Amino acid sequence: MRSQPCWKSPFPQKSKSTILQQQFNRTGKAEHGSVALPAVMRSGSSGPETFNVGSMPSPQQQVMVGQMHRGHMPPLTSAQQALMGTINTSMHAVQQAQDDLSELDSLPPLGQDMASRVWVQNKVDESKHEIHSQVDAITAGTASVVNLTAGDPADTDYTAVGCAITTISSNLTEMSKGVKLLAALMDDEVGSGEDLLRAARTLAGAVSDLLKAVQPTSGEPRQTVLTAAGSIGQASGDLLRQIGENETDERFQDVLMSLAKAVANAAAMLVLKAKNVAQVAEDTVLQNRVIAAATQCALSTSQLVACAKVVSPTISSPVCQEQLIEAGKLVDRSVENCVRACQAATTDSELLKQVSAAASVVSQALHDLLQHVRQFASRGEPIGRYDQATDTIMCVTESIFSSMGDAGEMVRQARVLAQATSDLVNAMRSDAEAEIDMENSKKLLAAAKLLADSTARMVEAAKGAAANPENEDQQQRLREAAEGLRVATNAAAQNAIKKKIVNRLEVAAKQAAAAATQTIAASQNAAVSNKNPAAQQQLVQSCKAVADHIPQLVQGVRGSQAQTEDLSAQLALIISSQNFLQPGSKMVSSAKAAVPTVSDQAAAMQLSQCAKNLATSLAELRTASQKAHEACGPMEIDSALNTVQTLKNELQDAKMAAVESQLKPLPGETLEKCAQDLGSTSKAVGSSMAQLLTCAAQGNEHYTGVAARETAQALKTLAQAARGVAASTTDPAAAHAMLDSARDVMEGSAMLIQEAKQALIAPGDAESQQRLAQVAKAVSHSLNNCVNCLPGQKDVDVALKSIGESSKKLLVDSLPPSTKPFQEAQSELNQAAADLNQSAGEVVHATRGQSGELAAASGKFSDDFDEFLDAGIEMAGQAQTKEDQIQVIGNLKNISMASSKLLLAAKSLSVDPGAPNAKNLLAAAARAVTESINQLITLCTQQAPGQKECDNALRELETVKGMLDNPNEPVSDLSYFDCIESVMENSKVLGESMAGISQNAKTGDLPAQHTHDAITEAAQLMKEAVDDIMVTLNEAASEVGLVGGMVDAIAEAMSKLDEGTPPEPKGTFVDYQTTVVKYSKAIAVTAQEMMTKSVTNPEELGGLASQMTSDYGHLAFQGQMAAATAEPEEIGFQIRTRVQDLGHGCIFLVQKAGALQVCPTDSYTKRELIECARAVTEKVSLVLSALQAGNKGTQACITAATAVSGIIADLDTTIMFATAGTLNAENSETFADHRENILKTAKALVEDTKLLVSGAASTPDKLAQAAQSSAATITQLAEVVKLGAASLGSDDPETQVVLINAIKDVAKALSDLISATKGAASKPADDPSMYQLKGAAKVMVTNVTSLLKTVKAVEDEATRGTRALEATIECIKQELTLFQSKDVPEKTSSPEESIRMTKGITMATTKAVAAGNSCRQEDVIATANLSRKAVSDMLTACKQASFHPDVSDEVRTRALRFGTECTLGYLDLLEHVLVILQKPTPELKQQLAAFSKRVAGAVTELIQAAEAMKGTEWVDPEDPTVIAETELLGAAASIEAAAKKLEQLKPRAKPKQADETLDFEEQILEAAKSIAAATSALVKSASAAQRELVAQGKVGSIPANAADDGQWSQGLISAARMVAAATSSLCEAANASVQGHASEEKLISSAKQVAASTAQLLVACKVKADQDSEAMRRLQVMVTDAGGKILLLERAAGNAVKRASDNLVRAAQKAAFGKADDDDVVVKTKFVGGIAQIIAAQEEMLKKERELEEARKKLAQIRQQQYKFLPTELREDEG
DSSP states (O other), X not given: OOOOOXXXXXXXXXXXXXXXXXXXXXXXXXXXXXXXXXXXXXXXXXXXXXOXXXXXXXXXXXXXXXXXXXXXXXXXXXXXXXXXXXXXXXXXXXXXXXXXXXXXXXXXXXXXXXXXXXXXXXXXXXXXHHHHHHHHHHHHHHHHHHHHTSSOGGGOOHHHHHHHHHXXXXXXXXXXXXXXXXXXXXXXXXXXXXXXXXXXHHHHHHHHHHHHHTOTTTOOOHHHHHHHHHHHHHHHHHHHHHTTOOOSOHHHHHHHHHHHHHHHHHHHHHHHHHHHHHHHOOOHHHHHHHHHHHHHHHHHHHHHHHHHHXXXXXXXXXXXXXXXXXXXXXXXXXXXXXXXXHHXXXXXXXXXXXXXXXXXXXXXXXXXXXXHHHHHHTOOXXXXXXXXXXXXXHHHHHHHHHTTTOHHHHHHHHHHHHHHHHHHHHHHHHHHHHOSOHHHHHHHHHHHHHHHHXXXXXXXXHHHHHHOTTOHHHHHHHHHXXXXXXXXXXXXXXXXXXXXXXXXHHHHHXXXXXXXXXXXXXXXXXXXXXXOHXXXXXXXXXXXXXXXXXXXXXXXXXXXXXXXXXHHHHHHHHHHHHHHHXXXXXXXXXXXXXXXXXXXXXXXHHHHHHHHHHHHHHHHHHHHXXXXXXXXXXXXXXXXXXXXXXHHHHHHHHHHHHHTTOOOOOTTOOHHHHHHHHXXXXXXXXXXXXXXXXXXXXXXXXXXXXXXXXXXXHHHHHHHHHHHHHHHOSOHHHHXXXXXXXXXXXXXXXXXXXXXXXXXXXXXXXXXXXXXXXXXXXXHHHHHHHHHTSTTHHHHHHHHHXXXXXXGGGGSSOOOOOOSOHHHHHHHHHHHHHHHHHHHHHHHHHTTSOHHHXXXXXXXXHHHHHHHHHHHHHHXXXXXXXXXXXHHHHHHHHHHHHHHHHHHHHHHHHHOTTSTTHHHHHHHHHHXXXXXXXXXXXXXXXXXXXXXXXXXXXXXXXXXXXXXXXXXXXOSSOOHHHHHHHHHHHHHHHHHHHHHHHHHHHHSOOSOGGGHHHHHHHHHHHHHHHHXXXXXXXHHHHHTTOOHHHHHHHHHHHHHTTOSSOOOOOSOHHHHHHHHHHHHHHHHHHHHXXXXXXHHOGGGHHHHHHHHHHHHHHHHHHHHHHHHHOSSHHHXXXXXXXXXXXXXXXXXXXXXXXXXXXXXXXXHHHHHHHXXXXXXXXXXXXXXXXHHHHOHXXXXXXXXXXXXXXXXXXXXHHHHHHHTTOOOOSSSOOTHHHHHHHHHHHHHHHHHHHHXXXXXXXXXXXXXXXXXXXXXXXXHHHHHHHHHHHHTOTTOHHHHHHHHHHHHHHHHHHHHHHHHHHHHTTOOTTSHHXXXXXXXXXXXXXXXXXXXXXXXXXXXXXXXXXXXXXXXXHHHHHHHHHHHSSOOOSSOOOHHHHHHHHHHHHHHHHXXXXXXXXXXXXXXXXXXXXXXXXXXXXXXXXXXXXXXTTSOHHHHHHXXXXXXXXXXXXXXXXXXXXXXXXXXXXXXXXXXXXXXXXHHHHHHHHHHHHHHHHOSSOOOOSOHHHHHHHHHHHHHHHHHHHHHHHHTOOOOOOOOOTTOOOOHHHHHHHHHHHHHHHHHHHHHHHHHHHHHHHHHTSSOOSGGGHHHHHHHHHHHHHHHHHHXXXXXXXXXXXXXXXXXXXXXXXXXXXXXXXXXXXXXHHHHHHTTSOTTSHHHHHHHHHHHHHHHHHHHXXXXXXXXXXXXXXOHHHHHHHHHHXXXXXXXXXXXXXXXXXXXXXXXXXXXXXXXXXXXXXXXXXXXXXXXXXXXXXXXXXXXXXX
């Protein structure tokens, strides 16, 4: 914020002053008022005092300049705050730069040879260029700050100001580095380094002052900003003078400043004239406008002067010129505004004439200033009078070429061309007449005649084109004539044109280098705020590439400017310019790509502007380099010769320095780096020379020149590397040899290029070709000698020679017999083989290390080879036959050859580590050595079976083990994903192989029996290692989205569907139909989960994709069998086709899942995945419809069974609510209100059952109708029974559970009946399935009858206990029948689970005995409920544990037998209790003990059987109470974390719809948040309850009761985990629902799961708790609170739920119907549209029905899996 200069009032008014001050808190105008005000008289502290009355002094005028009081400043805007942040960051950077400039850089000692001097000069030139370009940017940025901050703060573009400040600070930071290096390199002739550092620090201080002045909160006057800017300009000029880069002479700067001051003087005159107008203006508003406009004119003029002062030292920079021009435009606009304000304020023609005249003077002065700037911008040495004419000719000929087809335009351009050539011819003739040298005069006249003749031909052609405008031949003649004229012009004015073009290229190259420097600085400045690491990394890489090319470009410019007539210097500039284009363009692309990801707006703007400037500079550089290359002609060969000769001289100079021990390495050079550069460059030299030979032999001058140029460039790098090796080595002889061999290479290369030049003259000359070949051979020899001088290379050659000499021993015809025993010879051979194999690995490893390592490794390898060869010859002497000896000798020769190849590969790789495939070749050579050794050992140890294979394997492992030490080096061409798949496949093979080794070692007839344990242990360790690597690989594959294997697996499964002959079916169509439906729905569920996880947890998509792949594999096989058994064949074909279509959908979905894992934030891929998931769901429905076509009846049975499973699961949840005491009626209804409805619905179910049984033998349609009817009736019956149970009230939970158990038995029986009906469908009457159907029907009738009895007895307190016990006995008998069946359970469990379930039997037995003794109906009901649950859980756990794959048949049989015994004993106990209830006598009660002992004995046997399943390594878990506490707190933390996710959610945006009044999604979010909070509090309360139990001693951690408490603690842990998991699922569902990726039905289901798990947690806590304790009361409150919030969520999601206790099915149905009712449906009136709408609605309805079926089945499966593992205590209250 700045104050404007005060303005002395021109108006002679008494005691008045005119004050101009910019305000911060309001916008106002200048005001006029009297300073003399009446006095205010007040009484003092001591009473009235006297005062004098007089007159004021005479009027005076005074000018006050300064900052007025600002009052209260308003808060900074966001843009100003951002600017403050940028300024603060920049000030820190400036301060750091000032600190860095306090000392010089330290350089290593440099030599005095030619290369060292050239390096120093190049570094000086590069540093000067960089400093100059950075100073240009600093001054331009300063001028930009001055211009941008000139107006009203409210109109200031603060982002642009921040960009300018960022440009200043970033360039100052980079400049400080260059200044320090240059100061260390500078000689006293130019100026001392300290003076340079001082000048740089002065500039940094001036920048710091500017930054302080422009802060929005500084309050400094405007003049402070202008003064600081002027200081930067002065400091910049001083710095440039210090480095000798002040291109602008002082005279030009003086003229520039004088012109700027002339503008200021003219503006001052205009201001005076404007004041005269203001003086006579009558309207105050207009008067103030004149004053404001004049003031702005004065300010903009002073600003122009300041800007000129800033940029005058760097006016050669286009950006500085642009800023000065911009300041001039501001002055021009302010002048126009002042004139307009004066014209509006008065009509006095004389005054307006004066104003206009003054304005004209300002405009003329401004024009003179800008013209002066433009003249400098286009300055350069005069290039003759031909300039304009040649330019016109070139431009017009281009126009003619581009106008082909438009004869009129071509003729018009030809007229212009003729006039230009005429001017050029006249100028040339005039010069020829004035030329003193007759030879030059003749040349000019000849050129003028040539040009005149070409012009005449062009004119004739133009006439022909004008006469025949449609004739294309005439147009072509005109084009050819114009081309001839262009060639003639080039020949006539070649020197002038060439000079201009080269000059243009020099300017373009300088600007491109400067722009690239600025872009690099902007890239580094933007790195901190770039939010995309990949984009920033790409930008950094491109910046490095450009930074490597800038020095060559700068050197090219300097060389061309220093040697204006040197063709080599010009070619060097052209080449460096062309080489700069590609990396420069890449950096522009990278910078533009990074701009959107830079969060700092100022840094982003700076990077964008720099990239734009660089793109413009590159375009100009490309054009200039192309034209320069055309103008300079083919001069590559001569330039290459000069370059090679210079390199030869430099190497000679380096040799002299080495002789005097004065050769020093250049900064950055090391022996290893230079050696690698020399090795890699030697191949480039050879390649370019081969191209040179080919092109020269063909006579192709252009490509020969290109090859010569590339050869020279490669030789330059070779010479530098050779000098670096010589300077870095400590061996003088090696250094001299390296320099001599390199000089020989240069000498031979010069001869080769010369011969190539001669060969171009006579392309077919045989003698020339022969000389070329001889010279090339000599150069190749010299090149090899140069490479062999590298450290370590000679040692490898010595080793190779040694191996060759040793191998001569194998050339004899026969070997003498061995004198050693066979075992000794074999042992020595094995040891020598191991040593040689290890040495081979060391050679491979040494190629990656220092050069000395390879020398040592190759020497050791040579020695080990000698020993191995001797051992091999000794072993050959052991051979019994001549043939065996020949085989051994042959293998030894193979080893010798492989060893030589290994050393050659190692030598090649050490020379050029980056050579393509070199590492693979070395690895292959090492493997060849190992394999050849193995072949020899195999031949020599054939009499020891297995020994050779083990030895071979060990050697191969030793070979490949070294690869793992360098995991970053490639050893194959496989991609990352291919590698993972390969390792996974081979890991499986490895595991199987190790198992085979272990097994065969144990079972084989081996004498070393004592090694079996060691083999077993090693095999186990190997298995664990393979398992670990498989886990790691699977994780890696999942993380990177590796889905190739999954896609292949699905594709393979699909291909099997087309196999001609499927396997022999082992079942019927109905059997396969059932399994296909199972896997199809599983795939649909997984697809739905993938839709959800794509939004919430993309990292989990890998597991879901794997599950889908597995499910589809099963589905494809079962679908193939279903298709084979389907009738007719058309149905089978349809099933196959649709299963294959589903496979395609699964492949697409799996691929999208992999892609999304690679880039989890890609919204486009997310949308694609969701679409693919929906497509999979649709294709699943098509598969199901095809199955239905195969047998409509059985498909209906499957659907009905799924619905019944959902009902059973829902009844389980209702039982838990009843057990927890939270199942209440919504109104005052009684059970009597529901009794009749229950009885009526039950009878209807009996009728449906009859139809179902008869439907098995009837048509599919009737069976389908019966199945659908029975499913609907059982749904209705379950509803009315639950309502009846709720009407009993929560005060009697046991009776509620009895009633619900009764309907649950009916539902289970119906499920079995439907399954039996499905199996018996279309079967003959004597089929076994018919007998199963009849049995199932009988059970169904029994259970319905039991339900009816229970309903009638539920209100009879005297008999309801007895009735409940009878129903339980029947239920247990049915459970035992299922247990005794041969069906294998779908899953297995642990022995611990089986033992834990026996605890429930023990407790139930105790309760049964107590109930028998008390004969109280309440006790009997509790016993009945507990017994049912305890026996069911025990039987399930026992069977699952028995069928574990690790359990033997004997133990399984024993466990199943005692499970049966235990159940039968418990049944006898319950039946005895039933007898006692009917006739309670003491004798009968005394017999209860005997029955209970039988049960206890069976339980003991069952526990022992379970103990036998554990094995010997099982140990007890840790303290269960501690585990429970940890799990509870962990669950609470999980819930709180999930709740935090909800806090971030917002409802998805919806398009506007008519009559939308419900705020639906806000209700979902709020309700979900409330539930998360409530469940978190619930789990914490449960934790408090458990601590209370520990404190009371009811739960302890001592070993005495660890088993008892442990089972209870496990129940508590399970319940806590379920609460946490359910709440997390709820949060995910809410998230997905709000974002539109999941349905409200899923949300309702998640809420129901939370409800069930909270009830279960309460039950678990109540097992041992004191019901009256404070903790339990809090827990009850928490459960009620959680339940209430869940009901709220149901109401919000369903929008039509009328009753709070509705179960999942009703909630989902009502939600769907409610949504349908609430949405307005627009019915189309046209017939076709209406039909389409009906079809779409029907399709949607069928889709929803399928989704409901899938949801029911999934819920049933989850319930079944979870409840099998519930602890006994938990089941007791649920029972």
